[in-house]
Every structure is written in structure tokens, then in C-alpha cells.
Amino acid sequence: MSLLDIDDLVVEYPGKGWRRAPFRALKGVSLSIGTGETLGLVGESGSGKTTLGRAVLGLAPVSGGTIRYDGRVISTLNRAQRRALSDEIQVVFQDPYTSLNPAMTVEDILTEPLLVTGVSRVEAERRVRDLLDQVRLPADAGQRLPREFSGGQRQRIAIARALSRDPRLIVCDEPVSALDLSTQSRVLDLFIEIQERTGVAYLFITHDLAVVRHISHRVAVMYRGEIVETGDAATVTQNPEHPYTRRLLLAAPVPDPERQARRRAERLALLEGRA
Amino acid sequence: MSERRQGLTRRLLRDPVAIVCLAVLGLIVLASVLAPLLASHDPNTSSLQDTLAPPSGDHPLGADGVGRDVLARLLYGGRTSLLGALVAVAVAVALGVPTGLIAGYYRRGFDAVASWTANLLMAIPAIVVLLVVLAVVGQNMYLAMVVFGLLMAPGVYRLIRASVTSVREELYVDAARVSGLGDARIMRRHILPVVIAPTVIQAAQMFGLAIVIQSGLEFLGLGSASEASWGAMLNDAFANIYTKPILLLWPGLAVALTVAAFGLLGNALRDALNGSRRASNKAPAPTTPAAMAGPAIHIDGDELLVVRDLRVAYDQEVVGGVSLAVRRGEVLGLVGESGSGKTQTAFAILGLLPPEARVSSGQLLFDGQQLSRAAVPKLRGRRIAYVPQEPMSNLDPSFRIGAQLTEPMRRHLKLSRAAARRKALDLLARVGIEDPERVYSSYPHQISGGMAQRVLIAGAVSCDPDLLIADEPTTALDVTVQAEVLDLMRSLQSERRMGMILVTHNFGVVADICDRVAVMQTGQIVESAPVAELFANPQHPYTRMLLDSTLEDSAPRTRQEEMA
The missing domain is CATH 1.10.3720.10 (MetI-like)
Known part of the structure; x- marks a missing residue:
């Protein structure tokens, strides 16, 4: 049985203004993620991939279909029941600048989720030192404010916060898109290492096929609120079947002038053929 | 707190x-x-x-109309x-x-x-x-x-x-x-x-x-x-x-x-x-303000723009002696990570840095003419054009697209209102916008980000510039839109034989469009080479590190584990 099962999920946002039709962000999406597995979710802006992540986190209004976690339906929980799930499902957001409260020290940010569960402050502080070590931040980082850290380091803090409750699933919403190239690959390697050590599963949302290929076991491609293709990472990111995935793949430039010239020609040929 | x-x-x-x-x-x-x-x-x-x-010792400030003590x-x-x-x-x-x-x-x-x-x-x-x-x-x-x-x-x-x-x-x-x-x-x-x-x-x-x-x-x-x-x-x-x-x-x-x-x-x-918000978020300072002037540049007379020993400093030096040259019809890629000074370099050439920046350049040659930095604003918009990173924030939300496109043409090219409108519509059609009339009379919030970038490119080339400086022009766009915008820039550039400086952090974009590449690290150009050479045989360790960090060629994870 898989860890997370999404079945025919529909998310609608109320229309802006009196009696306007609601906006349907997800139009019947089905997905599943196994224990310890990374499912990469690729799509362009507006495809609904972030909405899917937010629905799993209980931050988006589900108007149809179900989300099952560990066999239990979680898409209809109320706020209090949902809070109990924070042991199980955690998040790392895209923007390391707004996902950490600028007025709180790193230690406060990291102890907060522990203290709400009734852990003692001494125990929480011990755990924070351990977490900082896990994400390779210096032990004295706890006394500092988020703005004293670079983008990559802030994302490590966000990862530490997600790990603090030992979750079994982490929703990662474009966690490396705002980072520099060299930082990006180091943070991705940290994600992989943590997964291999703890067996946590990732729902890894990104627009970058190269990133998704690097970290995912399986990949789902979203287009306009629907999943158009799912499969193992190698197939989807190298020999995709769906024309949209092929277009996406051919649009990503390769860092090699000759191969890129070929890819460009292929893409133009594909577009010609369609027209 | x-x-x-x-x-x-x-x-x-x-x-x-x-x-x-x-x-x-x-x-x-x-x-x-x-x-x-x-x-x-x-x-x-x-x-x-x-x-x-009246005031007295007893009533230091006097007393009021009914005789009460004022104090x-x-x-x-x-x-x-x-x-x-x-x-x-x-x-x-x-x-x-x-x-x-x-x-x-x-x-x-x-x-x-x-x-x-x-x-x-x-x-x-x-x-x-x-x-x-x-x-x-x-x-x-x-x-x-x-x-x-x-x-x-x-x-x-x-x-x-x-x-x-x-x-x-x-x-x-x-x-x-x-x-x-x-x-x-x-x-x-x-x-x-x-x-x-x-x-x-x-x-x-x-x-x-x-x-x-x-x-x-x-x-x-x-x-x-x-x-x-x-x-x-x-x-x-x-x-x-x-x-x-x-x-x-x-x-x-x-x-x-x-x-x-x-x-x-x-x-x-x-x-x-408000002061507390202003004080935060400083760009990381360069660590080595060494006297190294970067690789020498060869000049053979065909250069459109030559910059020698450009320096930009705020509290600390962020660009430390950059020299570069762009020929007519050539695309120069300026690559580096955030804080490397690539955008500062581009803005210094455009003369668009904030007043607190201290800029000095040994030499600035444009089209064979020695250029003082004070003369740059006169060329900007007409002979040197700019395409920004964030298309939306570079369009004024309170004016229609048409007005924003025709204004520079009427000013620089002295076109009549009708002629400027005709040219703007032609340009919009040229940059691949399907319904130029509609976009011409739209406000910026009514069009998509990719469309806005096309509009800005149309605006940049509207006065037939010789040099186009583009600062991460596709970073904010989706990959499919990015590919289309790169196609557009490539065709406009070759059709008009423009020189182009493209600032980017994406080696895929470099491979796609650039003729030469200059790699920047902490305010200096550490390596500069023709594009094929740089990818085939990177010399500087920093360039090699960056190229090794690209994930494009990494094996998919599924396969890795099957092999293991």
C-alpha cells in the first residue's frame, strides 16, 4: 500500500467578485507516493503543481476527490485534526526569504514545532543542535537571524524545520529554484542523503526537468490542472510519450552548444509538425 | 524579536x-x-x-476669572x-x-x-x-x-x-x-x-x-x-x-x-x-579585491563596445577591473552566480547604477569612439538598448502598452504619432504577438509574462540599437516560453547584426545563444573564451566547478539505483 494516495482530486478557488464562476485549479488529479519514494511533479507556472502540494498540506480548499495518507482520508479533516498530522507531513517552500520569520532566531524557528508537542525546552534545544548538524550548519547558527544567512543556508534551515518532527512525507515546493547552480546541487544531494538515511518520502514540485531527473524515482507531468504523463524518471525525462512533455523536454536548453543546436532543431521540427 | x-x-x-x-x-x-x-x-x-x-508668589501664573489658581x-x-x-x-x-x-x-x-x-x-x-x-x-x-x-x-x-x-x-x-x-x-x-x-x-x-x-x-x-x-x-x-x-x-x-x-x-x-527595512539585505561582498585585471582582450578594430578596467564600488568593491569587448553581430554571455557582479557590470555599462555607486573605468570605446560616462545616457534607448529580467515590473501599470512603445520612438526617431503607431504594430507582429492591435491597446496586467517580455524586446529594438544588453531576460519565464524568447532574440540579433551582452546564470541559455562567454566570480572575469571552446575545455577551476554543478547530464535516479 502506498503512503499517499490522491484520487480524482478537484480544487476550486472561489471566483473574484459576485457570482463569478470559481477557478478550477485541479481537474481530477490522481497520484500515489510510496514510502521512502520521491515523486517529482513537473509543470509550468499555472499548471496547478503548487496547488496540489498545498492541498496535500491542507492549505488549499478540496472540493472533490480524496487524499488518503496511510490509508486514512485526510482531505476532509478540520483544523484541529489536521494539526495532529504535523508529525507525519511537513513542507519545504520555494522562497527561503519569506518562509522563515525574519524576526525570529533560527533556534526559535526550529524549536517552535517541537515545543507545541510538549517537548521540554532543554530537549528541544538538544534536538536543534542535532538538526543543524544534519543539514551541515554550524552549531552556533541557532543564535542568529535568518537574514544573516545566504539563500542556500536558509533553505537548509527550512529543511531542518521540516525534519524536526521526523515526518514520513515532505512536500518540497520548488525548494532549489531560487538557489545558485552550485548551491542547488549541494542542497539536492542533502535531500537525497536525508532520504536514504531516514526513509522519508518526497513530493518534489519543480519546473526544472533536470532537477526532477536528479532527485526523483518517479515523475508526474502536470499541464493545466491535469496529470498528462506519469512514469519512472528515466522514461519520462528522456523518452516522454505525451507531446506536452516532449515539448517541455526539448525547450530546456542543454549546457553543450552542439547538442543544444540539435535539440533546438528538433524542437522547431516538432512545432512545425504540429502547426 | x-x-x-x-x-x-x-x-x-x-x-x-x-x-x-x-x-x-x-x-x-x-x-x-x-x-x-x-x-x-x-x-x-x-x-x-x-x-x-496677576502672577505672584502665591499664584505663579496668576488666577482666573473666578479666582482659581491657574497653575x-x-x-x-x-x-x-x-x-x-x-x-x-x-x-x-x-x-x-x-x-x-x-x-x-x-x-x-x-x-x-x-x-x-x-x-x-x-x-x-x-x-x-x-x-x-x-x-x-x-x-x-x-x-x-x-x-x-x-x-x-x-x-x-x-x-x-x-x-x-x-x-x-x-x-x-x-x-x-x-x-x-x-x-x-x-x-x-x-x-x-x-x-x-x-x-x-x-x-x-x-x-x-x-x-x-x-x-x-x-x-x-x-x-x-x-x-x-x-x-x-x-x-x-x-x-x-x-x-x-x-x-x-x-x-x-x-x-x-x-x-x-x-x-x-x-x-x-x-x-x-522604515529605516529597519532599508538596512537589511546587502549583497555578499567580494572576498578578493586582487589587482588581477582578468584575461587580456584582443582588439582588431571591429569592436562595437570595448570596456577596460571597469570598477564599481559601494562600501566594498563589487566589480574589480573588468575588461570586455563585443563585436558587431556577436553575442557575449556574462555568466556567474549571484553576487559575482555580472548585473553590476551590465548596469555600469548602461550607466544605470544608483547614485551611491562609485564607478570608474579606464576606457570605454563605443563604435570606435572614445566615450565619456556622461555621454552614455544620450545613447541609451537609441543606440544601446536594454532588456530586463522582470518584464512585469518594467512596464508602467498605468499606461497602455502602445503608449509605452511609441513614446521612445517619437522622442528618439522624431516619428509622428501615426508613424510611431504603425511601427509599433509592425514590431509587435515581428516579436510574434498574434494580435498586435489588442496588445497595443492593453494594459500590462492584461498580458502574460512571456508576452510582456516580447513587448519589452520590441521596445528595445524599436530605435534600431547597435548594442542590446539583456539582464537574465528569460529567468522569470517558463522553459517553453524561454525557448521561444531565445529564438526571437537570436533572430532579431542576426537580422540586425546587433552586438549583444547577455547576463545569465544558466549555461543552457549560454550554449543556446552565445558566441563568446565571460565567466565572472567575485567581481572579476576569470575566464573568457568562444562558446564551443569554453564548454569543451574549461580552463579555470571555477568554470569547471560551475559546469560540473549542472544537472542536465546527471543520470536519472531510478537508473542509478538499478545499477547499484
Whole structure:
């Protein structure tokens, strides 16, 4: 049985203004993620991939279909029941600048989720030192404010916060898109290492096929609120079947002038053929 | 939290206006509190022989129209005024803050009802209500101030609701929810600290307002007869204005000083608060401001732009001696990570750096001419054009696309309105926009990001520039749109034989469009080579590290594990 099962999920946002039709962000999406597995979710802006992540986190209004976690339906929980799930499902957001409260020290940010569960402050502080070590931040980082850290380091803090409750699933919403190239690959390697050590599963949302290929076991491609293709990472990111995935793949430039010239020609040929 | 608050207090104490205001208010409060000790007379005991007595040892400020001691009344009056204002502000804050928090955080039903009530209350004329209240319940100023607080509460409510609505969109509030924090805790820890500052500022302003209104009512004789107050003093002084005008001075001065001090303190608080936002987020400083001038550049006379030894410094040097050359019809890629100085270099060439930047360049040659930096603005837009990273923020939201496209053409090319319109429509069609007429008459918010970037490219090439400087032109776009925009830039560039400098961090984009590449690290060009050579045989360790970090060629994870 898989860890997370999404079945025919529909998310609608109320229309802006009196009696306007609601906006349907997800139009019947089905997905599943196994224990310890990374499912990469690729799509362009507006495809609904972030909405899917937010629905799993209980931050988006589900108007149809179900989300099952560990066999239990979680898409209809109320706020209090949902809070109990924070042991199980955690998040790392895209923007390391707004996902950490600028007025709180790193230690406060990291102890907060522990203290709400009734852990003692001494125990929480011990755990924070351990977490900082896990994400390779210096032990004295706890006394500092988020703005004293670079983008990559802030994302490590966000990862530490997600790990603090030992979750079994982490929703990662474009966690490396705002980072520099060299930082990006180091943070991705940290994600992989943590997964291999703890067996946590990732729902890894990104627009970058190269990133998704690097970290995912399986990949789902979203287009306009629907999943158009799912499969193992190698197939989807190298020999995709769906024309949209092929277009996406051919649009990503390769860092090699000759191969890129070929890819460009292929893409133009594909577009010609369609027209 | 505590660090930020300390910073705010420290900044506030550096502002002389704030210090004076705090001192004045401190004195007034102290004098009012210590009134029984400072005043030698009872404020309400009148003695007929002292009527309108001049200042003397017994009455330091003289006596009023019914022989009461002016100093005593002034001191005790401070108590009434300050206490009354405090009541009003306390009621306004106590009602406005929690309702604003709840409405902003939960929205929906409560928000609708509360906002409707607030709007209704705001529409009621305060003075009329106060006069009615005082007429009905008798002369109870504190009750009047409670009612006035009620009428000021919607102002607080709206302010708090607006700040809460903006904070709750922040990702850290979502993260707190996912962490399992209850709503009460999220409000206390993450939302309340953000709304404290605007509340304090608003409270200072309301204090002043409450004192004015209260004095006004008392001046009209609606205050309590048994309590001294500044307004009642004004009333008495007004009755004796021809015989003893000096009596108006003391209460007038007290009201004016208090109100002005509260008002200016509010302003100083706001300034101190804005200062805290300005001070953060500095770009990482370069670590090695070495004297190395980067790889030499070869010049054979066909260069469109030659820059030698360009330096840009703020507190520290961010570009340290960059030399580069672009030929006609050549695309030069300027690659590096954030903080490498690539954007600063591009902006320095465009002459678009903020005034606090110190720029020096050994030499700037454009089209064979020696160019002074003062001459650059004259070429900008006409011979040197610019395509920005964020297409949306580079279009003015209050003007139609057409107006923004034709204005530079009419200015630089001296085209007539009709000719500029024709050319703009041609350009829009050229950059691949399917319905140029519609886009021409649209506002920026009506078009997509990719479309906006096409519009900006159309604008950049509208005056037939020789050199195009593009700063991460595709970073904000989706990959499929990025590919189309790169195709467009490539075809425009080759069709017009423009020289182009493309600033980017993406080696895929470099491989796609560039002829030459310069790699920047901490303000310097560490390697520069034709594109094929750079990818095939990178020389500098930093270039090799960057190329190794690209994930494009990494094996898919599924396969890795099957092999293992």
C-alpha cells in the first residue's frame, strides 16, 4: 500500500467578485507516493503543481476527490485534526526569504514545532543542535537571524524545520529554484542523503526537468490542472510519450552548444509538425 | 524579536525630533501625575479677592476669572486630558486590534460583518454623536471619551486587518500551520509582532486627536464642572479675553504642545520603522579585491563596445577591473552566480547604477569612439538598448502598452504619432504577438509574462540599437516560453547584426545563444573564451566547478539505483 494516495482530486478557488464562476485549479488529479519514494511533479507556472502540494498540506480548499495518507482520508479533516498530522507531513517552500520569520532566531524557528508537542525546552534545544548538524550548519547558527544567512543556508534551515518532527512525507515546493547552480546541487544531494538515511518520502514540485531527473524515482507531468504523463524518471525525462512533455523536454536548453543546436532543431521540427 | 525591538528603540533615540517629543511628553505626564505635590492650591477653590490676579508668589501664573489658581488648574487639567485621551485610545485599541486580527486571519463571515460595521461607524459624524451622548447622559467626559474611542476603533480595525491580510500570505505563516501550531499561537508568535508597530504609531496619532476633541467639548462647556481641564480653562479664558488675554496662553500651549508632540512622535516612529527595512539585505561582498585585471582582450578594430578596467564600488568593491569587448553581430554571455557582479557590470555599462555607486573605468570605446560616462545616457534607448529580467515590473501599470512603445520612438526617431503607431504594430507582429492591435491597446496586467517580455524586446529594438544588453531576460519565464524568447532574440540579433551582452546564470541559455562567454566570480572575469571552446575545455577551476554543478547530464535516479 502506498503512503499517499490522491484520487480524482478537484480544487476550486472561489471566483473574484459576485457570482463569478470559481477557478478550477485541479481537474481530477490522481497520484500515489510510496514510502521512502520521491515523486517529482513537473509543470509550468499555472499548471496547478503548487496547488496540489498545498492541498496535500491542507492549505488549499478540496472540493472533490480524496487524499488518503496511510490509508486514512485526510482531505476532509478540520483544523484541529489536521494539526495532529504535523508529525507525519511537513513542507519545504520555494522562497527561503519569506518562509522563515525574519524576526525570529533560527533556534526559535526550529524549536517552535517541537515545543507545541510538549517537548521540554532543554530537549528541544538538544534536538536543534542535532538538526543543524544534519543539514551541515554550524552549531552556533541557532543564535542568529535568518537574514544573516545566504539563500542556500536558509533553505537548509527550512529543511531542518521540516525534519524536526521526523515526518514520513515532505512536500518540497520548488525548494532549489531560487538557489545558485552550485548551491542547488549541494542542497539536492542533502535531500537525497536525508532520504536514504531516514526513509522519508518526497513530493518534489519543480519546473526544472533536470532537477526532477536528479532527485526523483518517479515523475508526474502536470499541464493545466491535469496529470498528462506519469512514469519512472528515466522514461519520462528522456523518452516522454505525451507531446506536452516532449515539448517541455526539448525547450530546456542543454549546457553543450552542439547538442543544444540539435535539440533546438528538433524542437522547431516538432512545432512545425504540429502547426 | 527582541533584537529588532532594540534596533527600533535605538534608531528612535537617534532622531532628535523623537527625543524632544519624548522629553516634552514625559514632562507633561510627570507634572500631571505629581499635580498634588506641585500645586499649592486646590484647582477648584475660587477666591473672589484673587479674581484675575496677576502672577505672584502665591499664584505663579496668576488666577482666573473666578479666582482659581491657574497653575493648579493647568496641572490637574493635564490629568483630566491625558486620562480622557487614554480612555479613548484604550477603547479604540481594545476593540480594533482583536477584531482586526480575527477578520484579517479568518476572513469570510466575520470579516464581512466586521468590515460592514466599521464602514458604518466611520460614516457617522463623531462630533454630533458626542454632543448627543453628553446631552443625554449629562456631563461625563470619560463616558464621552469611551464613545469617541468606539468611533475611532474602525480606523484601528482597518489598519490591523490590512497588515494581517498581508502577513498571512507569507510562507512562514503557512509553514507554522504545517508545523502543527494552533491559530492562537500563530497569531501571538507570527502575526501580532508585525502589527504592533503600526498600532503604536496609530495610537500616538489618536492620542493627539482625542485631546483636541476633548478640549473642544470642554471648551463648549460640556465637561464636568467639578474637574479642572484644559478645555474648561480655555472656556474661562475666552470669557475674559479682553481683560486678561494671557489666560488663553497656558491651556492653549499645553494642548498644542501635547498634540504636536504626539503627532511628531508618530512620524518619528514611522521613520524609524522604515529605516529597519532599508538596512537589511546587502549583497555578499567580494572576498578578493586582487589587482588581477582578468584575461587580456584582443582588439582588431571591429569592436562595437570595448570596456577596460571597469570598477564599481559601494562600501566594498563589487566589480574589480573588468575588461570586455563585443563585436558587431556577436553575442557575449556574462555568466556567474549571484553576487559575482555580472548585473553590476551590465548596469555600469548602461550607466544605470544608483547614485551611491562609485564607478570608474579606464576606457570605454563605443563604435570606435572614445566615450565619456556622461555621454552614455544620450545613447541609451537609441543606440544601446536594454532588456530586463522582470518584464512585469518594467512596464508602467498605468499606461497602455502602445503608449509605452511609441513614446521612445517619437522622442528618439522624431516619428509622428501615426508613424510611431504603425511601427509599433509592425514590431509587435515581428516579436510574434498574434494580435498586435489588442496588445497595443492593453494594459500590462492584461498580458502574460512571456508576452510582456516580447513587448519589452520590441521596445528595445524599436530605435534600431547597435548594442542590446539583456539582464537574465528569460529567468522569470517558463522553459517553453524561454525557448521561444531565445529564438526571437537570436533572430532579431542576426537580422540586425546587433552586438549583444547577455547576463545569465544558466549555461543552457549560454550554449543556446552565445558566441563568446565571460565567466565572472567575485567581481572579476576569470575566464573568457568562444562558446564551443569554453564548454569543451574549461580552463579555470571555477568554470569547471560551475559546469560540473549542472544537472542536465546527471543520470536519472531510478537508473542509478538499478545499477547499484
